[in-house]
Amino acid sequence: MHTGTHYKISEFLLWTRRDIYVLILLSAIPTILFQVFDLKWIAIPWVPVALVGTAAAFIVGFKNTQTYNRLWEARQIWGAIVNTSRTWGIMSKDFVHADKSEIQQLIYRHCAWLTALRFQLRKPQSWENTNKAHFKEYRSYFSIPEWEGKLEEELLKYLSAEEHTYVLSKKNRATQLISLQSKHLKSLKSEGKIDPFEYVEMERQLSFLYDHQGKAERIKNFPYPRQFASINLFFVWLLVLMLPFGMLNEFQKLGEIFVWLTIPFSVIVSWVFTSMEKVGEATENPFEGGANDIPMAALSRTIEIDLRDMLDESNLPEPVTPVNSILM
Secondary structure, eight states, rough: OBBHHHHHHHHHHHHHHHHHHHHHHHHHHHHHHHHHHHHHOOOOOHHHHHHHHHHHHHHHHHHHHHHHHHHHHHHHHHHHHHHHHHHHHHHHHHOOOOOOOHHHHHHHHHHHHHHHHHHHTTTTOOSSSSSSSHHHHHOOOOSHHHHHHOHHHHHHHTTTTHHHHHTTSSSHHHHHHHHHHHHHHHHHHHHHHHHHHHHHHHHHHHHHHHHHHHHHHHEEEEEEEHHHHHHHHHHHHHHHHHHHHHHHHHTTOOOGGGGHHHHHHHHHHHHHHHHHHHHHHHHHHTTSSTTOOHHHHHHHHHHHHHHHHHHHSSSOOOOOOBTBBBBB
């Protein structure tokens, strides 16, 4: 998540510079053929270009709206996780009539669930942008905790050796951690350390956590539909290819020397469309590890600080801070 007022134009140009190089080439070739080699027949009327541009604008707008909705839904899910986590903390502290170690175990195991969930959501998928050059290049400006740390080491902070071994033996670690919470609650109920009504309420919170996890996994494991992503890409680049051919006659009407303005103006207009397409692409996977992702590590740390503060602990971890205005 970018924490500044906006991206700098230098950052944006650096991010899109490979597209700009291609756009300059695609604009220069037809202009040189038209003006230097006198191939006047390559120019096309403006009407078909405008029609393709209108279609491209609609499909780009549709995609960017839908990818923003995916991002916003992901943020709402993690906002719900924050709220449910705090509820879990006060219930663990006030409903469980046991020594502090058992209450601490419930809270620490929840921190383990947060850790396992964010590590799972950061695993790359084939349709994500993690292998693209601009993605790798921009990653040098910030760090991704889930890629730079190891889940095994992180879970050691919160789990006993027995539970640590058990959880790591499972495929979906987050799911199994909630299962362990339920098992612990059942044990507390059988020992009379939690009242039946309060037991039901705490189980409801675990159900909510499963619901939040499932929603996040749905966004992670189901991409923005590839047919819409493909047609968006095709339409934008069709417009990019046609644009200089359509501008040649328009600038020639102003005079022969003005034909060369086809290059910069084609690049500018094309850059607007390719940049919108790239922004949509960078927004559609809110857990992939990009600069515009949901800051799961920061939110998890905030939850951990809140819950451990409920236990009156003094050695609380520091909040996660932005690196080059990027908060993960």
